Amino acid sequence: MVLDASGFELLADGTRVGRRRVLSPADVAFLHDVAARYAQAVYRGGDMSAFLVLGRELYAWLDGDGGQFAMLLSRARRPVVFEVRTVGSPSEAGWPVGLVRRSRRQRWTRTDWGWRSWRRRRRGVTTWTMRRRRRRSWGQIGDIAYDRGELDEAFRIRREVQLPVYERLGDIRAAAIAWGNIADIAYQRGELDEALRIRREVQLPVYERLGDIRAAAIAWGNIADIAHRRGELDEALRIRREVQLPVYERLGDTRSTAITWGKIADIAHQRGDHDTAATLRQRSLELYQHLGDLDGIANASCGLARIDLDRDDHPSAIPRLADALQIVTQLQQPDGIAVVGYTLGQLLLAAGHAEAAEVLTASADAAAEAGLTDIVHAINDLLPQLDQDTRSDRHAT
Structure with a gap:
């Protein structure tokens, strides 16, 4: 080639x-x-x-x-x-x-x-391969524990099992990734100072020494997330615009560029600058559409819908949410169906649309599957109103 x-x-x-x-x-x-x-x-x-x-x-x-x-x-x-x-x-x-x-x-x-x-397959798996697979298996177990919310177990695996192996082997990249997983745990626990210390003092120096500008940009993004969570919006914005975006654009990484524009839009939205937020979200949406990234399109559409709702522009928010719901349904994402469907169903119900009952019922089923009990209870509270509206429609007919 x-x-x-x-x-x-x-x-x-x-x-x-x-x-x-x-x-x-x-x-x-x-x-x-x-x-x-x-x-x-x-x-x-x-x-x-x-x-x-x-x-x-x-x-x-x-x-x-x-x-x-x-x-x-x-x-x-x-x-x-x-x-x-x-x-x-x-x-x-x-x-x-x-x-x-x-x-x-x-x-x-x-x-x-x-x-x-x-x-190697003919003569059996070598000891090296078995050790490599064991390290990978421990990483996967750590991922599962993290996804389940078992942060203590995930931390133990990263700190006591994976890190010592990588450090003994001198695999500084794998060690940096494991430290990043530990920083994720600290972030979820609310230990922002520790998460920031790991990102700045442990991960970044490794990626910069390796010349891995993409990994460094991702680590900077994690630092921006910490700044955003602390309410340090100026610092978060500076990192997104001056550090991450130039790297992704130079690499031609369209997906990461779209994600970063979306995060910048979130900052503008949080500051109440709805016009700038909508412009940046639209830019992000167009990049996702260019890639054919359905998940990204759904997320950007929901972001635009949230801006519409803050503007009290419900007629514009409804079709955006409907498009997003169609995508997450196609992708079979129960949590997405639950959240998007619940928001859309409330808007349809308030506007008197007959589709509200169907959308909310599907949302409740998806929420139950995803374990989102708050949404299930909220939709159950709406059922009497749905039944009343249905009876009113039949009476009028």
């Missing part, structure tokens, strides 16, 4: 397969998105299923112009090795994806990773 700033072509044994394909803005955004998700999966120790999903998306994208990729595979007489090479010398800003350098002499040999993996 020969790639430059304007397009790419596929070669099989030095012969071009199919036509040269020009990179559109949508292609560039897609490649940035895949690269970002790949990096996140690596950092988080994702299992093989995460990489298979990315692989299928790349396969579909490569074959999206009429079968040249399938033609390459049909001609292959040995396992396909992808090699990204430069045609010219484009600037760093011109590259849509990170460059992977691979020796042109390297081919499918007994020293290649695929062969070694096959040999």
Whole structure:
């Protein structure tokens, strides 16, 4: 695969397969998105299923112009090795994806990773692999404990199990990630000073020493979250605008850019600057739409609806919430259906729409599934009013 700033072509044994394909803005955004998700999966120790999903998306994208990729595979007489090479010398800003350098002499040999993996499976799992899997398993157990709210157990795993292993191995990146997980626990406990200390004094220096500007930007975002929670909105805004955004825009990370604009919009909204908040939320929404990110579209639509509600503009909020509800229903997110449906159902009920009962009933079912008992009780309190409105409609009919 020969790639430059304007397009790419596929070669099989030095012969071009199919036509040269020009990179559109949508292609560039897609490649940035895949690269970002790949990096996140690596950092988080994702299992093989995460990489298979990315692989299928790349396969579909490569074959999206009429079968040249399938033609390459049909001609292959040995396992396909992808090699990204430069045609010219484009600037760093011109590259849509990170460059992977691979020796042109390297081919499918007994020293290649695929062969070694096959040999390892043949003779059994090595001690190194078992240790690696155990470390990953402990990380997954820590994630589960954190998601369940078992913060003490999650803290014990991070501090007493994972960190000593990473420090003994000298794996400073993995240790920094584990420290970040500990900072998350401190943040959830309300121990903001400790969370801030870890982010500033432990994580950031590691990422800066490694030259990992994306990870550093994410850590700065965590610091901004702490400042926001403390009510230090000027500092949070400074970090978002002056530290995070320039990095994400330089990397071409559209999703992270959209998220950051949304957080800046939250600050403007909290300050009562509804016009600025709406403008920034709309910008975030357009980026999500460009990516086709349904979850992001739903979140941005809800953000715009909250601004509409603060303006008492219910007619504008209702269709935004309806769009968001349709998306979270499609994505099968019970918590999203519960929260969005409850808000939308109340607005429909107040406006006398017949759909209110259906929306609130679905919201109550989703809330029960997600364990959101407050919403279930609140909707149950509305049921008498729903029954009364239904009887009134039948009487009028």
